Amino acid sequence: MVLGRQQTDASVQDPRGPQWTGSRRVDWCPPLVLNLAMALQHVLVQCSLLVLTVGMLQCRLQWTVAQRGQHLASLLFSSALATLLHTCTGSCLPLMQAPSLEMLVPALVLLSAKTGNEEDCRGQYSETERCDAQGSAERELQGMVVVAGLLQVCVGVCGLGGVCLRRCGPLVLAPLLCVLGLSIYREAALLCSDHWGFAALAVFLMVILSQHLRSVSFSALPDFVQFPFYSMLSVLLPVLIVWGVCVLLEFSGHLQLHTLSDLLPDPGVQNETAPRLLNDTHTHTVLSSGPSLKHSGTLPWISLPHTGVWRPLLSGRATAAGVAAALGSCCSSMAVYCLSSRFLGAPQPPAHACNRGLLSEGLATLTSALLGSTLGVVSSTANVCTLELSQCGSRRTVQLAAILGLLLGLSPRLTVLLSSIPLVIYGAILCVTYAVATATGVTYFQYGHMDSGRNIFNIGFTTFMALVLPRWFRLQPDVLSIGQSSANVFLLSVLTSPMLLIFLMAFLLENSVSGSLAERGLTRVEGKRGETVLVLSDGRQNHDERDATYEPPYVVRRLLAMPT
Template sequence: MVKPDRCKCMGACPQQDFNQTDTLKTLKVDHRPPLVLNIALALQHVMVHASLCALVVGALVPQAGKEKTAASVFFYSGVSTLLQTCFGSRLPLIQAPSLDFLVPALVLLGARAGNHAACRGQCDQSEQFEVPAHQLRELQGMAVVVGLVQLSVGLCGVGGAVLTRCGPLVLTPVCCILGFSIYREAALLCSDHWGFALLTVVLLVCLSQHLRCWALSAHLKLPLYPVVSMLSVLLSVLLVWVVCAALQHCGHITPHSVSELLFKDDLNTTQFHDWTAANSTNLLSAVSTATWLSLPLPGLGLPLLSGDSIAAGIAAGLSSCISSQAVYVLTARLLNAPTPPAQACNRGVSVEGLGSVLSGLMGVPVGLCSSVPNACMTSLSQCGSRATVQLSAVMLLVLGLFPQLTHVLTSVPLAIHGAVLSVTYTVAAATGITYLQYTDVDSGRNIFNTGFTVFMSLVLPRWFRMQTGFIYTGVGSLDIFLQSCLMLPVFLVSLLAFLLDHTVSGTLSEKGLERDQSTRKIQSLANKPQGNHQSLVTVYEPPQPVRKVLDWPGLRKFPFCACRSLEVEKITVTSAEMSGLLPQ
């Protein structure tokens, strides 16, 4: 193996304290950075989470109740993150709302907006005031359904079983679309002010890439860690935020809301946008006042489980399960850790289900799943420490208890949020491309399958977004379910890639697979141990008390057996859990 060239920085380079290769310098899962650096890295995770939260919450909730809802999302995201890092997959993953919930929610609200727009001028005043609360309770019911779907998929072991049958030609398009799926929303957020968005992107690229090995001077260096690179997101956001605040104070710029940007060119949500704008003073009127200390408790009653909210929740739950498991694989690859075993994936999805059910019951209008931009930031910050993510969860809990602090984060201009999402999501797309190295990239089969799945999963959601009345079965709930599934890029790409990879004929070497001579099972070349410096036990094994609970006789049977880990002796002796694919 050829050793990489030494970094040509002036003086000692902090990068040399890590392993020489670029893929091995990320801090390991069980590593604990110094306290000050750990706090800064945790705050950086919170800033990225705030960008995703600003997009989802801002699109669903009018300005009147945005701070209160965002505070609740932060709080239950912190709770779910602690559960995930302690009892779930154990990967350093922040739990947050995502596009998997936003798209079905907009489909649901679009149907509701059409119904209410039809009765304008004919409904009495009492009915008009009851609609916003009814709408929000339906979103809460959708979040509960999402959690139940995630919990069912995790406990039954369906997710882990399917993931072990996904080769490189399935993971490549799924990870690519995981990154490309945000392009429209990120571009619209950046359109709030393209100058500030461009400045943020330039700073992010310079700090994270060009100044990766930068030393201040011959006598003043960063001896332990490349701090400028590790905190590139936080530094870029703070610098541009200060400039924006100064210009906004002087009256040179005017901020916009998320709904104004997202729905200004969307034909199927025009009615919904007009209706929510007209009723923004009524929606969340009971909980719209932001106070210094507020417990994130429901203020509008229990979630409402209607047929439409159940249909939208099932579609969102299925897509979020696929997205989360892709994030598990993505994070493991960025951390240079072993491929996640099926048991860890099942525990992770189950914990996400608990978080979604809890958030829906407590008044949050969206579910929770593993955050893609926070996972991708591992590549930029070079830190995959579990302790850092747990500290971020504590910060999210504090933000959730103090809505005024949440208001500070929600005041960040949308252009900055769009730039952060644009840069972080690119890591997912690029990581997906790396799986092609295990396949025959010159194969016509592989070229067609990959291109077809990626292109169609981007084109079809865009077309169905403009053709809202195309699907009409006579059953409103079924229409919402089908419309939601066909507008979710991750759901489409996973379905197309899985079907094509398992139905189009090809050799094992073409698909990036090989047959293990000892077990006679087909395994993926991407799952084979290739110099991983972290063990399965270190990364994925739950704490000893949790392992004892999972070993109870009652939990050894279906469905709880899907979340039980292998014995330590079996993990260290065999790699079947990592490499088993298409068992025969």
């Protein structure tokens, strides 16, 4: 695995020239109009995860349109705040923060358990209050978020993330990133199933703009600077085009789109996505109206991004789900750090940057819990893959997107406008972006000896089992019934989280099965032009870990340097 910055001649290998290579730098400052457009693009990609996760919880907790809008606004605000914190004091990589499946899976497992019994409510309610099962479930989710945030902070402070990352060679990162991309294929297919024609159109446009028109420049900018405009906005433009077509057809009566609750399978087969997600037969009736704009009149234009309830219930099940959520989120975030460093052409994240990133994400998760959210935030895989599609890794663009998210999070009505985008568009975004993560994982195989029987078994076994086990335990959740509710929740959360499984298995096999450094891809190699390329085995001794990519922005450095 290449960890040092490769010395390549960008002007020869990239037909777009050195100016285009400069757009990958985190300190690049795009023109204002282009920066705003790319920031809006990041917000739309981030909303694909927000709408999916909040919609899945809405189907189980039976939120009204107003409650759903309030939770969306709260999560969008906390995600934007987390993005600013991460880019300024965390890993300092241009990473957007958002809820993810690593947080959603334990939450759904927790909701599938019986909630609201007398044992859980003991000591949590006064004698005059009634133990409400639905309220107890939401409070348990808040307790899960608190536990997950505290554990993420502990991992960052103790430096465990940096220690683990140093032991992750290319044959750990390869299956990890492959499974990271494949982990959302069910949910992406669910969103695209609303209308496969428009989903295919959105994917087709993204491919055309990001690949076939990637060398087309746009010169109507100050100083006649050449920019590949179509490639940089290869997600925003298809979203606007397909959204406009859907709105015209829907208003003319030729198109009937559905909500997420309409697309979910029947309760008897719902385990395909999450165990016992819809146990109530009237859930579809309650949510059949969906988040339409005509129901947003009850939402205020300006409101504090708080759900109105913050009384976390720290039950045994909530603690178990929080531990599983924190472990899965840490594994996912470390994979995203490596993914972004590869897109930016930077060295692998040093230990201090990884630890700072996990610490900032833990603090952001605690902030999300304080706002009453039922999910925490982690580094968004979809947004980091957008960096590769747009070929732009500017930190200022991500920070501007975070500012837009803060403003939108203060307005539940505008947040509902974003959630009114057809689900097929969000499904297409997830299909294209997560495919980039899978393809990037495949590229790491080149650094190991792929004819080695050791490597063939380790990679094949870990990848296959990380996809098979979660599917089996989603279909048969009662297999793990061992009599202790919290233990059941923890085991089921771990065994239905592909990212946590692949990290544990790949990490253990890679560091326990004997093999030479050459087999594992950990020796020094020579680049195509004869220069020495740094790899994991000698990265600590031979490259400067204080790379500019992982340094805080200039303003933050000046503030930290001020005398106290």
